[in-house]
Amino acid sequence: MNTQQLTAPMTDEQERSARASATLPVGRTGMAPGVVMDCRIKTLHYGNFLAVRDTDIPIVSNEITAFIGPSGCGKSTVLRSLNRMNDFVNGFRFTGSVHYRGQDIYAPQIDPVAVRRSIGMVFQQPNPFAMSIYKNVAFGLKLNNFKGDHAERVENALRGAALWDEVKDKLNTSGLSLSGGQQQRLCIARAIAVEPELLLMDEPCSALDPIATRRVEDLMLELKEKYTIAIVTHNLQQAQRVADRTAFLFVDTTAGGRTGYLIEYRPSAELFENPREERTKAYIRGEFS
């Protein structure tokens, strides 16, 4: 049943029921209610390099979960392991589990391509395809053999990404002709056109100016009504502004390497105003970055 949902292109109806089921407790893995994705990383290696260890982050439905921490703490690595993008890195090895709607996406029978179709991703650098704005957004629909009205989905996605008014008269011009901020919103539109339940965003604002950043943040707050979002950010204010929960990761250099691990994961308000751990306090006070 569940496997089918990951492999077959979803109809609207299937999608609604899938979304409804995600708010119910999922039996086998004992996930807490509301948890869409239960990430339990024991070890994550690149070759012989231990990049991340002991990081458990349950991601709750219709919330924004932020990953923060100093450079090299593995927050992007953790995010990319949630839709198996790390599979493209040579020597990637993983122990632990990542359960998405009750299925371990690292189980041997799982097709990573099917996983990525259900879990959208927005990258650090805006990366539109060298094709028209319309085709950029419709790309995922074509990929999924979406039978419905493409034009309508494209318009909705562009409206959802707060880009429609700026591009509605030039849908046939190249996506690469847009400004950086517009390109990033185009990439967000492209990701939400297929209505993924979970959207992963890897420092989506790092290449944007403050105004474009604010627009993307507002957008995230709107999107969480429909989607669940996990975001990596370097910007603590951004995490405070948008995230419901925040995970603080840190780098462990004691064993000679640089291994990231989770220090503390709590509702953002608590983490920022009343951190439990000394390291979190120090990081939030800006004592190191």
Added chain:
Amino acid sequence: MAHTASNPHEVPSQKSSFHRSLGEPRTLVNTGLTVLAVALSLLAMFPLFSVLYMLLVKGAALLSPSLFSQLTPGAGMEGGGIGNAIVGTLVVVLVATALALPLGFMAAVYLAEYGGETKLATIVRFCGKVLTGLPSILAGVFAYAMVVVTTGSFSAFAGGAAMAILMVPTVMLTSESALRAVPSKMKMAAFGMGATRAQVVLRIVIPTATPGILTGVMLALARAMGETAPLLFTALFSDYWFEGKLLQPIASLSVLIYNFAGSPFEHQVALAWAASLVLVTIVLVLNIIAQVATRRPEEH
């Protein structure tokens, strides 16, 4: 100076002046090298322009509609044109492209997207580089043995096969670099949406690389088009129009030039000049198209 005196913050004057001095050794060396570089660059362009000039002077006289519409004249005859040779060259080049493009392009897709640095890919790439330096007459010998001998006749197809051998490595190597130039962040975007490797290649990598691939094909075409040696004992020549039969000998501009340039009849020599002008013009146009196709105006 009064100005200096009135400004207490002025830096005390230094011994060395900032004024340009032509007598200084480093200025002299600099100027000398610049002049040398410009002069050598101009010298490098000289052959191209002198050839073009010669062709215009000697070949332009015969330019007329009948040059393009009439058959090559026999020995000692006046009139006629080079129509059959122009058509023939285009046919041979078309056959060559039909053979070389799929082969070179598919090999490039393998090298860029699947082969990576594997042993097979390294060997294929090395062979491609060696083949680019293959003397064109050897391509002719090969096509003679493979096609002319087995089919029993000189033919347009044999000429196309010989040219294809010359084109494959260029098409392959330029297409590979065009495919590799597609930013990996674009590929990652497609993978991140759940595209399979084949979908990424077919829908993102190849469409994005198409201008670069076309450039490679154009350059390969332009180079092959002027070749005479591989056609001499494959396509041979024909004084008649191409009748849609690929297994018969066919005329070509390069072989026409070769035959007529050494002819004792003045009119044939004049036709060889005109044919040269036509051939060079076609090659130039192809090169210009290739240049324009590489430019991608939508990016900034």
